Amino acid sequence: MHKDSKIYVAGHRGMVGSAIVRKLEQEGFTHIITRTSSELDLRSQQAVEDFFEEEQPEFVFLAAAKVGGIQANNTFRADFLYDNLMIEANIIHAAHKYGVEKLMFLGSSCIYPKLAPQPLKEEYLLTGPLEQTNEPYAIAKIAGIKLCEAYHDQYGCNFISVMPTNLYGYNDNYDLNNSHVLPALIRKFHEAKENGANTVTVWGTGNPRREFLFADDLAEACLYLMEHYNGRELVNVGTGEDITIKELALLIKDVVGFEGEMQFDTSKPDGTPRKLMDVSKLHSIGFKHSTDLEEGISLAYEDFKNKIVEV
């Protein structure tokens, strides 16, 4: 990418998309193209093709998607499958049709089999059954990977697939029903402290293990891979370290300064027992994350407090 290359960031208002825009601006890229979902509904093929014909982007970061935590995925199963299939199919096809030089598709660590060996290597894809709570979303993301591979094979497109682990950071989603665990617990512990509550409820048993990558580190990885990786195969992006949900809750409890108790609601699903990414390929390409979990949680908590002040 040149500093004046035409770069489209799909999903620029989201946690990942906004981090990518922030990073591009910091690096001095001057021609960043964006559209909100009300300006351009990416589920409409005609609208997407009209947009690509008009803007003629040279590089595309595909960070737009219907995204949510375990409960959202398990509740809105049709929406997670349909929206994500339509968004990725429309953008990937239009990128081919209008001659985009390079596209990056963002998948997720949930594409791997529920009980695959850990840490998860890229070659474990499609080697076993998926986690039921997010199977629709995972199927959509696997289809996105296969679309990129197929357009590479048939048309020679330089479309790469990046598989982030669980993410958190600035501009995260703090809705208690639809968010991921880390932002949900930040909000729960904060509100319990502010309201003088004695107990915070954590979903599930607390035993599952999760890996968490700060979204600005992912954005840095995305720019690095856009510049340095042209492979057909997917690339995991994570920290290579995981903790239990209980350990995460204790960490967030300390950062927030909540002094009450935690209780575990086992009526809520645990989901995949573990999904630790093997990041040896990422490291061999030359990238390693820089924000450790405790520092990242503090940064996310400050962002959360600033946002509630704004409301």
Ligand SMILES: NC(=O)c1ccc[n+]([C@@H]2O[C@H](COP(=O)([O-])OP(=O)(O)OC[C@H]3O[C@@H](n4cnc5c(N)ncnc54)[C@H](OP(=O)(O)O)[C@@H]3O)[C@@H](O)[C@H]2O)c1
């Ligand atoms: N968050 C995670 O833990 C995580 C983990 C692994 C992978 N990922 C992947 O990373 C990418 C970004 O995730 P995120 O956490 O940044 O999600 P997010 O904060 O929910 O942002 C998603 C963005 O997609 C846009 N979008 C959704 N539906 C759209 C539609 N029909 N038309 C146009 N735009 C639409 C939204 O645009 P508006 O704001 O304009 O409505 C929003 O900005 C996704 O591909 C996700 O699968 C996320």
Ligand SMILES: C[C@@H]1O[C@H](OP(=O)(O)OP(=O)(O)OC[C@H]2O[C@@H](n3cnc4c(=O)[nH]c(N)nc43)[C@H](O)[C@@H]2O)[C@@H](O)[C@H](O)[C@@H]1O
């Ligand atoms: C990266 C994302 O991972 C997602 O799986 P996944 O990590 O289980 O999604 P999370 O919603 O982050 O849940 C992770 C673990 O945290 C537990 N948990 C504890 N308290 C809470 C809470 O208050 N809210 C939430 N949300 N969880 C909570 C939850 O039961 C589960 O075992 C997939 O559903 C998505 O498709 C995506 O791939």
